[in-house]
Amino acid sequence: MKLFKLLILVLFAAVLLYASLDLPYRGGSDNLMNAERSITDTPVIGNYAIQEAYNDAHTPNMVTVILGDYRSIDTFGEQIVIYTAGLITLLVLRRKRRRKTK
Amino acid sequence: MRSKHHSPIVLLGARLLSPYIMVFGWYVIFHGHYSPGGGFQGGALLAASILLIRVSGGRIISRMQLQEYLNTPLAIIGVFIYFLTGITAMLAGGYFLDYGQLPIPGMEPYWLRYTGILIIEVGIGLTVMAILVMIYDNMVKGEDYG
Amino acid sequence: MVDFITGHYAYWFTLSLLCVGLYGIIFKRNLVKKVIGLAIFQASVVLFFVSIASKWDATVTVIDKNIPVEQVESYLNPLPHTLMLTAIVVGVATLGVAFTLLIAIYNRYGTLDEQELLEKIQ
Numbered sequence: 154m155k156l157f158k159l160l161i162l163v164l165f166a167a168v169l170l171y172a173s174l175d176l177p178y179r180g181g182s183d184n185l186m187n188a189e190r191s192i193t194d195t196p197v198i199g200n201y202a203i204q205e206a207y208n209d210a211h212t213p214n215m216v217t218v219i220l221g222d223y224r225s226i227d228t229f230g231e232q233i234v235i236y237t238a239g240l241i242t243l244l245v246l247r248r249k250r251r252r253k254t255k
Numbered sequence: 256m257r258s259k260h261h262s263p264i265v266l267l268g269a270r271l272l273s274p275y276i277m278v279f280g281w282y283v284i285f286h287g288h289y290s291p292g293g294g295f296q297g298g299a300l301l302a303a304s305i306l307l308i309r310v311s312g313g314r315i316i317s318r319m320q321l322q323e324y325l326n327t328p329l330a331i332i333g334v335f336i337y338f339l340t341g342i343t344a345m346l347a348g349g350y351f352l353d354y355g356q357l358p359i360p361g362m363e364p365y366w367l368r369y370t371g372i373l374i375i376e377v378g379i380g381l382t383v384m385a386i387l388v389m390i391y392d393n394m395v396k397g398e399d400y401g
Numbered sequence: 402m403v404d405f406i407t408g409h410y411a412y413w414f415t416l417s418l419l420c421v422g423l424y425g426i427i428f429k430r431n432l433v434k435k436v437i438g439l440a441i442f443q444a445s446v447v448l449f450f451v452s453i454a455s456k457w458d459a460t461v462t463v464i465d466k467n468i469p470v471e472q473v474e475s476y477l478n479p480l481p482h483t484l485m486l487t488a489i490v491v492g493v494a495t496l497g498v499a500f501t502l503l504i505a506i507y508n509r510y511g512t513l514d515e516q517e518l519l520e521k522i523q
Contacts (some may be wrong), residue, residue, distance in 0.1 A: 199478040207470060
């Protein structure tokens with residue numbers, strides 16, 4: 154049983170190591186992520202956000218502009234996730250019927 | 256591991272630190288435009304300042320700072336601030352959560368977006384603080400201490 | 402060869418942290434230690450995403466007065482930082498729900514060990 158678990162762990166690490174040999178160099182200037190336009194000639198979000206964030210909202214912090222203005226519905230959904238997690242702790246731990254099993 | 260007597264030295268240190276952490280939490284929320292920060296980080300700092308007293312003081316002392324039944328109304332108020340901003344923008348003739356159409360007189364479009372981001376950051380901070388304190392309160396509901 | 406190691410060493414550090422988290426989930430018998438392994442796993446994924454958003458000789462994603470905005474090579478890419486803020490908060494909510502379920506299991510069965518739980522359920 155322990156040999157089986159060790160085999161799964163070693164196999165997982167080997168597959169990820171083989172996949173990481175093919176990734177591009179970290180921080181290179183010609184990555185496809187930091188390009189001006191993508192392969193199919195559409196604007197890439199990284200460059201567009203750096204150049205247009207101050208003109209749209211007069212805010213020096215680019216991360217707050219993306220999180221509050223360009224992607225505000227994602228932030229709204231995340232607030233619902235936090236609220237649901239709080240409600241789960243309220244509903245699971247009740248004490249009305251616990252004394253029956255004792 | 257829980258002893259019956261609370262240590263007064265730990266309680267003294269927590270009572271000295273807790274107001275300063277709360278002021279720093281409000282500072283991080285309101286300066287989210289000019290430095291790294293924003294709604295989620297400030298909400299976590301505010302929750303840390305309240306949990307410090309709850310862990311080191313017991314139940315009777317921590318009820319002087321924030322009552323236990325106030326957690327759920329504060330979380331609902333935070334979600335409503337976000338939702339009402341979106342509905343107001345939609346009733347004034349734009350998309351949902353389009354801050355350029357908020358009905359505040361005498362501002363250009365980019366100042367309206369600045370104000371819209373500020374309002375929702377306050378809402379996010381309130382919700383995160385109330386929920387993190389509520390998770391701790393529900394976990395220690397059955398025990399008797401302090 | 403040195404270029405290859407300089408460009409890839411960050412991925413190997415993240416991979417070792419991921420293997421530590423996976424070891425905790427598979428090999429430990431107590432349920433609380435498995436949840437701690439899950440938290441380490443999530444932290445390594447966040448670290449990986451933040452590390453791929455870097456550029457050489459670039460500053461943080463807040464606009465500086467001395468560096469003009471058109472010089473795109475001196476500002477970091479802001480999109481992975483934004484997505485990881487959401488991921489951290491979802492991780493906190495997951496840990497809260499996991500510990501609540503552990504308290505409910507302890508109240509019902511009286512033990513938190515994996516082998517004894519499997520015998521008591523059947």
